Amino acid sequence: AQSVTQLGSHVSVSEGALVLLRCNYSSSVPPYLFWYVQYPNQGLQLLLKYTTGATLVKGINGFEAEFKKSETSFHLTKPSAHMSDAAEYFCAVRKGNFNKFYFGSGTKLNVKP
Amino acid sequence: NAGVTQTPKFQVLKTGQSMTLQCAQDMNHNSMYWYRQDPGMGLRLIYYSASEGTTDKGEVPNGYNVSRLNKREFSLRLESAAPSQTSVYFCASIPDSSYNEQFFGPGTRLTVL
Numbered sequence: 001a002q003s004v005t006q007l008g009s010h011v012s013v014s015e016g017a018l019v020l021l022r023c024n025y026s027s028s029v030p031p032y033l034f035w036y037v038q039y040p041n042q043g044l045q046l047l048l049k050y051t052t053g054a055t056l057v058k059g060i061n062g063f064e065a066e067f068k069k070s071e072t073s074f075h076l077t078k079p080s081a082h083m084s085d086a087a088e089y090f091c092a093v094r095k096g097n098f099n100k101f102y103f104g105s106g107t108k109l110n111v112k113p
Numbered sequence: 114n115a116g117v118t119q120t121p122k123f124q125v126l127k128t129g130q131s132m133t134l135q136c137a138q139d140m141n142h143n144s145m146y147w148y149r150q151d152p153g154m155g156l157r158l159i160y161y162s163a164s165e166g167t168t169d170k171g172e173v174p175n176g177y178n179v180s181r182l183n184k185r186e187f188s189l190r191l192e193s194a195a196p197s198q199t200s201v202y203f204c205a206s207i208p209d210s211s212y213n214e215q216f217f218g219p220g221t222r223l224t225v226l
Contacts, residue, residue: 004155042219042220044203045217049214090155103157104155
């Protein structure tokens with residue numbers, strides 16, 4: 001069965017501090033992996049994605065994520081948090097060529113001044 | 114180019130009432146999706162349509178029906194609403210099965226009393 005686990009439903013960091021949001025997946029085949037961001041009362045917006053090739057993926061707003069097959073992880077990082085990064089972040093996986101996407105339960109990021 | 118649009122934005126129903134949530138996309142995408150978002154549970158797939166004329170069940174289809182009216186529109190119907198269907202509903206689309214990024218609508222917030 002396909003599943004995505006996001007550790008920590010709430011993460012709080014100070015402005016300027018490192019952001020690390022964790023995502024682990026289970027899949028018997030190499031998956032396609034995604035991070036989405038959701039601002040209050042809005043839909044989801046793609047931050048970045050991994051399909052094939054380079055395992056370190058850079059996205060919008062200074063975020064990046066690294067696909068680690070041995071750890072079945074796709075953690076999201078940003079070197080320096082900004083107040084505008086406060087939002088909810090979702091990790092998602094698509095398995096192979098199937099049309100279904102599976103989402104994690106989400107992590108709410110709070111950025112303190 | 115409006116992207117993915119959803120109507121209505123908000124709706125309050127009484128238990129047992131019926132309603133249809135509308136979704137339309139103007140990007141000529143083949144695949145469309147309906148998700149529900151509940152706190153702490155991320156997005157769960159209700160139904161999806163890989164192409165015009167086809168629909169398939171997702172993780173939580175009970176209590177819902179869908180219609181892929183044409184390539185642009187994908188509606189979600191609640192025949193007899195229940196309080197457990199109180200949620201935020203998102204529609205999404207992708208161009209075709211080889212494409213990975215989902216495009217999301219702004220959501221419909223439904224409350225069932």
